[in-house]
Amino acid sequence: MSLNGITVSDETARHVLFHYGAEGGFRPGRFTVLLMEAIDAADVVHKARLRATYPELVDAMNLAANSDTGIAQLKKIVGVIIRCKRCTDEDGPFTPAGFCEQCARPVPLAGAR
Numbered sequence: 001m002s003l004n005g006i007t008v009s010d011e012t013a014r015h016v017l018f019h020y021g022a023e024g025g026f027r028p029g030r031f032t033v034l035l036m037e038a039i040d041a042a043d044v045v046h047k048a049r050l051r052a053t054y055p056e057l058v059d060a061m062n063l064a065a066n067s068d069t070g071i072a073q074l075k076k077i078v079g080v081i082i083r084c085k086r087c088t089d090e091d092g093p094f095t096p097a098g099f100c101e102q103c104a105r106p107v108p109l110a111g112a113r
């Protein structure tokens with residue numbers, strides 16, 4: 001599946017979800033576990049070097065770590081059904097707190113200015 005121009009496979013999405021302790025994650029082999037720790041710890045220069053060899057993994061981890069909807073997008077790839085905590089609707093995008101945009105929008109109280 002392509003997300004923001006990034007193509008992430010089901011397998012990579014599961015590995016990254018595992019790394020971030022999210023639902024739908026699956027523990028990869030030891031090398032990938034250590035590689036994801038290295039990517040997580042890398043500064044910008046080293047992350048760019050790792051991306052040259054592991055573009056999908058670095059991009060997927062970047063999406064998970066730096067986008068409010070990244071984890072939700074990865075969950076969608078692996079088929080985890082995400083529902084709004086308030087209205088239980090499946091339509092995203094969802095906030096990090098688990099609400100759909102509609103429910104996350106502040107509702108003005110009657111009489112409030």
Ligand SMILES: [Zn+2]
Nearest residue numbers: 084087100103
């Ligand atoms: Zn909702």
